[in-house]
Amino acid sequence: MDPSKFLILSILTLLTHNCSCQSVPSHIEEGHRVVSVDDHFAKGDGATDDSKAFKKAWKETCSSSVSAVLVVPKRRRYLLEQLNFTGPCKSPVTFLIKGTLAAPLNRSEWNDKNRRLWIVFDSVRNLVVEGGGTINGNGHIWWQNSCKRNKTLPCIGAPMALTFVSCNYLRVKNLRIKDSQQFHVVVKDSREVKLSKLFIHAPEKSPNTDGIHLDHASNVVIRNCEIRTGDKLG
Numbered sequence: 001m002d003p004s005k006f007l008i009l010s011i012l013t014l015l016t017h018n019c020s021c022q023s024v025p026s027h028i029e030e031g032h033r034v035v036s037v038d039d040h041f042a043k044g045d046g047a048t049d050d051s052k053a054f055k056k057a058w059k060e061t062c063s064s065s066v067s068a069v070l071v072v073p074k075r076r077r078y079l080l081e082q083l084n085f086t087g088p089c090k091s092p093v094t095f096l097i098k099g100t101l102a103a104p105l106n107r108s109e110w111n112d113k114n115r116r117l118w119i120v121f122d123s124v125r126n127l128v129v130e131g132g133g134t135i136n137g138n139g140h141i142w143w144q145n146s147c148k149r150n151k152t153l154p155c156i157g158a159p160m161a162l163t164f165v166s167c168n169y170l171r172v173k174n175l176r177i178k179d180s181q182q183f184h185v186v187v188k189d190s191r192e193v194k195l196s197k198l199f200i201h202a203p204e205k206s207p208n209t210d211g212i213h214l215d216h217a218s219n220v221v222i223r224n225c226e227i228r229t230g231d232k233l234g
């Protein structure tokens, strides 16, 4: 092949390969890296456990030397077991949730060690989580087995849908978080935190489903959030 043609072809292949073809928010600067969970073979069918794909996508995003966006595509539903997205990351990371993250429907996916957690971000500075998508804790399987509802049952803890630990300069916005097993959003040991445009919904009778729970968090701004749950702010 003519070498110049080969070069053009290679550049084109590179371009198409790098194009995850997901629109990203305008505040994310040019030159960022985009990683889609689908690049790591997530199924997004709501039935297959996609945790492995998310772990791989997180590893790639968190180790990027330029700011990076992890995309969860829209109109898809990703079933996820307990996950811990751990930092520190090399560059600022945006977790762009456009589709739905769904919790397992079987409580035996959790063991005694991790029963209080579902999706965790730990030690990630400058993290943004947004995207207009949904986080669904499928809490009904926990509520119906709660000792608050049925006094004959043992009291065991239930997971929090979204937990942030040691995440300074955190922004969480424009997400629907529903039917958490217990508290919906927990921010712990973090400062400079902005939570906005969060729609947090669970049935009125769901036990201990606080909307937002702060624990050793400072300089926290909560704006334009709608919280309709069993409990409100904790």
Ligand SMILES: *[C@@H]1O[C@H](CO)[C@@H](O)[C@H](O)[C@H]1NC(C)=O
Binding pocket: 084, 086, 117, 120, 122, 165
């Ligand atoms: C998340 O994982 C890291 C690394 O394994 C661990 O040090 C940390 O304690 C975990 N965070 C939580 C909240 O369990």
Ligand SMILES: *[C@@H]1O[C@H](CO)[C@@H](O)[C@H](O)[C@H]1NC(C)=O
Binding pocket: 106, 107, 108, 109
């Ligand atoms: C939940 O998982 C356990 C262990 O894997 C299994 O024995 C049980 O049948 C499952 N329950 C349901 C309702 O799928």
Ligand SMILES: *[C@@H]1O[C@H](CO)[C@@H](O)[C@H](O)[C@H]1NC(C)=O
Binding pocket: 150, 151, 152, 153
């Ligand atoms: C409470 O739990 C016990 C033991 O699982 C069960 O037999 C009973 O039907 C439950 N009661 C209600 C009101 O759900």
